[in-house]
Amino acid sequence: MSGLSASLATALSGLIADQGAMQATTNNVANVNTPGYSREVPILATSDPVVLGNLTLGTGVNLQKVQSIRDPILETQIQQETQTQGQWNALVSALSQTQVNFTSSSGDIGSAISNFFNSINQLATSPADLSLRQGVLTAAGNLATAFNSTSKNLSSQRSSLNGSVAETVDQVNQLTSQIAQVNEQISRLENAGQSAGTFEDQRTQLIDQLSSLVDVSVVPSDNTITITTATGTALVAGQQNFQLSTSPDSSGMQQVFSGTTNVTSTIAAGQLGGLLQMRDQQLPAIENQLDTLAAALATAVNGVQTSGYDLKGNAGTNLFQIPASTAGAAANISVAITDPSLIAASSDGSSGDNGNADTMYALRNQGIVSGQSASDYYANMVSGVGNATSNATAQQSASSLTLQQLNDERGSVSGVSLNEEAANLIQYQQAYAASAQIITAINSMMYDVIHMTTLTG
Numbered sequence: 345m346s347g348l349s350a351s352l353a354t355a356l357s358g359l360i361a362d363q364g365a366m367q368a369t370t371n372n373v374a375n376v377n378t379p380g381y382s383r384e385v386p387i388l389a390t391s392d393p394v395v396l397g398n399l400t401l402g403t404g405v406n407l408q409k410v411q412s413i414r415d416p417i418l419e420t421q422i423q424q425e426t427q428t429q430g431q432w433n434a435l436v437s438a439l440s441q442t443q444v445n446f447t448s449s450s451g452d453i454g455s456a457i458s459n460f461f462n463s464i465n466q467l468a469t470s471p472a473d474l475s476l477r478q479g480v481l482t483a484a485g486n487l488a489t490a491f492n493s494t495s496k497n498l499s500s501q502r503s504s505l506n507g508s509v510a511e512t513v514d515q516v517n518q519l520t521s522q523i524a525q526v527n528e529q530i531s532r533l534e535n536a537g538q539s540a541g542t543f544e545d546q547r548t549q550l551i552d553q554l555s556s557l558v559d560v561s562v563v564p565s566d567n568t569i570t571i572t573t574a575t576g577t578a579l580v581a582g583q584q585n586f587q588l589s590t591s592p593d594s595s596g597m598q599q600v601f602s603g604t605t606n607v608t609s610t611i612a613a614g615q616l617g618g619l620l621q622m623r624d625q626q627l628p629a630i631e632n633q634l635d636t637l638a639a640a641l642a643t644a645v646n647g648v649q650t651s652g653y654d655l656k657g658n659a660g661t662n663l664f665q666i667p668a669s670t671a672g673a674a675a676n677i678s679v680a681i682t683d684p685s686l687i688a689a690s691s692d693g694s695s696g697d698n699g700n701a702d703t704m705y706a707l708r709n710q711g712i713v714s715g716q717s718a719s720d721y722y723a724n725m726v727s728g729v730g731n732a733t734s735n736a737t738a739q740q741s742a743s744s745l746t747l748q749q750l751n752d753e754r755g756s757v758s759g760v761s762l763n764e765e766a767a768n769l770i771q772y773q774q775a776y777a778a779s780a781q782i783i784t785a786i787n788s789m790m791y792d793v794i795h796m797t798t799l800t801g
Contacts, residue, residue: 348793350394350401352786357404358779361388364407365772372760373769380549382412382758383765384541412541415757416564419548422754423555423562425747427574427613430556432740434618435626438505439733442630445497446726453634454722456490457641459483461708467689468701472655477684484663488677491638495674498631505623509598510590512557512616519554520571520585523547527568528583534567554579559613575610577602597623626732631674633725639673640713640721642666645704652688652700660688660700 365386375381387410391403446452463483467476526547533540551571554560559574571580578586588607590598600608600616608624611617642664649660665680666673681687691699713721 348786348790350403352783352790354402354404355779355782355786357391357406359776359783361386361405361407362772362776362779364410366769366776368410369765369769369772372765373762376760376762376765380545380552381760382414382541382545382548383760384410384412384539387411409537410539410541412539412544413758414544414548415754418750418754418757420562422747422750423551423560425743425750426552426555427559427617429740429743429747430615431613431618431621432736432743434615435622435736436733436740438501438619438622439626439729439736441501442498442627443729443733445494446729451486451490451493453487453490453494453637454719454726456483456487457718457722460487461705464701464705467687468698468705471689471698471701472695474684477655477687477689480687481679481682481684484679488664488679491634491674491677495631495634498627498634499675502623502627502631505619505627506596506598509600509616509619509623512619513588513590513598513600516554516557516579516616517585517587519550519557520579520587523550523554523569523571523580524583524585526550527580531567531583540567555614557614558611558616573607573611574613575607577605577607577610630725630729632671633721633728635670635673635675637674637713637718637721637725638677639666639670641718642673642677644707644710644712644718648700648704648707649688651691652703653690653693653697654688655685655690655695657690657693657695661686663687 365388368384368386372383387408389406389408391406393400393402395401460480460483463476463480467473467480470476526543530540530543530547533543547569551560551562554571558579560579561572561574561576563570563572565582568582569580570578570582572578577588579588580586586602589601591601593599599606600611600620608620611620643666646662646664649663652660654660662680665676665678667676689701690697691703708719709717712718716724
């Protein structure tokens with residue numbers, strides 16, 4: 345009887361193990377289309393044998409655990425590429441919005457510069473004509489308005505980016521809080537010897553989302569993980585998350601803090617990194633170029649204007665009004681005179697002279713802005729914005745292809761294959777049926793033994 349009981353226990357272990365294996369396979373099939381799901385594999389191990397004299401007898405099989413299949417190195421690569429993708433997505437979106445301000449149209453700065461100098465050239469043909477003089481003032485006003493409008497649009501975009509920085513930090517905090525909570529659930533289950541595969545899948549998806557927002561580094565630690573930014577700022581440690589915060593600086597730009605430490609300059613990737621790069625580097629550089637152009641053009645025109653004489657023979661006064669410093673020139677440039685007779689077209693004080701108008705028109709082709717003409721300088725600005733947008737778009741596309749390839753590789757490692765699961769199901773089903781058949785046979789033998797004992801008794 346003891347031998348039959350041992351055999352029964354051995355067959356029962358097979359029954360239980362195969363039943364668990366079939367449950368894992370069934371779960372895989374059920375989640376074949378679930379985003380982020382990692383297929384589960386039952387880990388079977390031989391039970392400890394028993395020694396009877398010279399014999400060593402097996403005692404069956406144990407289902408040690410149900411393990412989710414993942415490739416840690418591949419997961420790290422996906423997280424890193426997701427950070428890059430998030431950065432380029434933010435940059436492409438912002439640069440595309442900036443580029444709209446420099447798209448060639450009848451109201452852009454380039455056209456306004458050409459129209460202004462054309463109006464000066466027309467005035468030179470009849471310097472005493474008030475209608476032509478008014479045309480110069482109108483063209484000058486349109487030029488100032490073009491500068492004002494473009495500067496205002498860039499400033500508004502920077503304010504929008506500034507708001508997006510604060511919103512993205514809030515999203516980062518929400519995700520780190522959720523990851524800390526999932527860490528707690530995973531730790532509790534694994535400490536109890538239970539599978540936490542479902543929660544690990546949730547954590548992986550949350551980390552992927554976090555990676556798209558900020559550059560992160562993930563460090564496994566016991567049954568949990570620690571997450572920092574790429575430069576070491578703590579975000580999650582086990583079951584605790586560390587909130588980032590934002591606070592405006594003297595210029596109103598939101599700075600990112602970890603505790604009392606300003607970490608803005610250390611964030612280099614993810615959506616937040618892209619927003620900060622555009623807000624603090626690329627957009628200010630474009631605004632500075634625009635101010636430089638406005639200040640240089642206005643200064644050059646004013647220099648010629650004040651060296652000539654107006655229609656009444658008086659010395660000319662400034663045509664444009666600009667701030668004392670270059671900063672803010674584009675936003676604040678305006679036409680300083682409203683009387684068309686005050687345009688200094690004459691170089692000798694006579695009303696019919698056009699010498700100063702010709703000199704002013706000659707500015708069109710002179711290197712008045714960093715050694716370039718105003719039109720060439722502006723054209724290079726437009727080209728620079730276009731090239732930056734094109735390069736960012738190319739980088740975005742390349743990153744997208746790389747990320748897709750990595751996700752495909754993850755799918756081949758962690759994804760569910762219905763053909764494989766069907767084969768596994770048949771295998772476990774047959775093993776289960778065999779164990780059940782053995783139990784039936786042992787049950788019959790035990791029945792016979794019991795009846796034999798009764799008959800002999």
